Amino acid sequence: MLDQSTSMPLDWVDTLSPADIQTPAFVYNADAVNARIAGLKDALGTDVIISFKASNQLDLLMRLEPENYDGIEVASRGELHLIAGRKGPDIFINTPALNEQLVRSGISAEATFIVDTPEHLDMIARLKGKRTVHPVSLRLSNKIIADVCPQAPTLRDDQFGMDMPQALAAVExxxxxxxxxxxxxxxxxxHTFRKAARFVVETMKVAMTQIEEALGHDLEVLNLGGGLEENWPDLNHDFDGYRALLGELPSRCRLIHEFGRAIFSDCGIFAVRVQQVKHVMGQPYAICDGGMAQAFLLAQTEHMMRKYRQPRLLGRAGDVREDGLATIVCGSTCSRxxxxxxxxxxxxxxxxxIFEDCGAYTQTYSMNNFLQLGEAGTYVV
Ligand SMILES: Cc1ncc(COP(=O)(O)O)c(C=O)c1O
Structure with a gap:
């Protein structure tokens, strides 16, 4: 018998029958997503919003209980168009790549903008015309954390948000x-929750004082981002201590966390069907009807050291091969x-x-599904 102890079978996966799945396919479980969000709200004691980029499946979203989550964060016009018509919690638009089309769509959808640069404000003011827009939030750069808390661990550099002088310029x-x-x-x-969450709260306290002073009034919404891991329930985080820390932020403020992988990861699987098994110099290869074209991340093209995932057989237990060789699972493209x-x-x-833990990013982080950005046009000249 194949030892499957490394892949944790999920109850709902085992109710699936191979005959019912037209492969290649992603299968999501809405009850599992609802439970994950409820678990996060319980652990953190704050509002939780969905980062739609992790799993932008409208069918799944429609199966979630709207009173169970507190908003959706989108980062592109494609994502916004998917959800704009639906009745449900707040929509937040958060991207450094804000452009006129997205601003127009966002204003029509009555979304809330989380602006990444002072220039985003120019765009919003110019395009809103006579319409009212919700008060905006300012996105601060994570580089501020090291400034306020020199003892904080080094964070990976990124291009998001404003430093304090820019945020103060945005206020003006x-x-x-x-x-x-x-x-x-x-x-x-x-993946920064364990090492950085307390420094995010400390930095927020300092930053909000400066921004409120410049604004001349109180702030009402503090979004502390996310950063929880896909397997956060197993990691023994000190949520009691964290909630106590959050209690130091003004109680008048709506506190928000936003998550992708911590909500969706183990609520979805990717399934492929084996078309043929071939052996080359004894090495078995399973050629499947799906692969990197649908689940780009599984191909690990971006990793220096590739550590392949171990799928499991759906509906039957497999025998370990007598020669001890692992079957290499290949997709349907012609790429090696x-x-x-x-x-x-x-x-x-x-x-x-089936590949477990494929509910977050595996479907969206593909060449042209990511943020629904679409393909490049083709010209022949
Ligand atoms: C602004 C923002 N919030 C939340 C997320 C979700 O991150 P995660 O999937 O790690 O929870 C992202 C991911 O890129 C993000 O850019």
Whole structure:
């Protein structure tokens, strides 16, 4: 028998039957997503919003309980168009690549802008015409954290948000333009919760004092980003201590966290069907009907050291191969990089292989699904 102890079977996955799945396919479980969000709200004691880029499936979103989450954060016009018509919690637009089309769509959708530069305010003021827009939040750069808390660990550099002089310039600009600012956003980055969450709170305290002084009024919304891992329930985080820290922020403020992977990761799987098993010099290869074209991340093209995921067989237990060789799981493109996993089992044509923990980013982080940005045009001259 194949030892499957390394891949934790999820209850709902085992209710699926290979015959019911037209592969390649992503399968999501809405109850699992609802439970994850409820668990996060409970652990953090704040509002939780969905970072739609992690899993921008409208069908899934429609199956979530709207009273269970507090908003959706989108980062592109494609994402906004997917959700704009639906009735539900607040929409937040948060991207350094804000452009006129997205601003127009965002104003029509009555979304809240989280502005990344002072210039974003110019665009919003110019395009809003006579319409009212919700008060905006200012996105602060995570570089501010090291300034305020020199003892904070080094964070990966990124291009998001404003430093303090820029944020103060944004305050002045908003005053000139007649736009309201009522919030701040500070996100340390993915997987940073354990090492940086307390420094985010400390930095927020300092930054909000400076911004409120410049504004001449109180702030009402503090978004502390996310940064929880995909397997956060297993990591023994000190949520009691964190909630106590959050209690030091003014109680008048709406506190928000926003998550992608911590909500969706183990609520979705990717399934492929084996078309043929071939052996070259004894090495078994399972050629499947899907691979990097649908689940680019599994191909690990961006990793120096590729450590392939181990799928499992759906609907039957596999036997370990007598020769001890792992079957290399290949996708359906002609790229030699289209290897998405290895399985130490005897695999045969028609088998369905499933990859667990594919609910976040695996479907969206593909060449043209990411943020629904679309393909490049083609010209022949
Ligand atoms: C502003 C913002 N919030 C939240 C997220 C979600 O991050 P994660 O999936 O690590 O929770 C991202 C991811 O890129 C982001 O850019």
């Amino acid at each position: 600009k908003a005053k000139e333009l007649g736009l309201q600012i009522n919030g701040l956003h500070l996100y340390a980055g993915p 990089d289209d290897v998405i996993g290895k399985i130490p089992a005897e695999v045969k044509a028609g088998d369905v292989l």
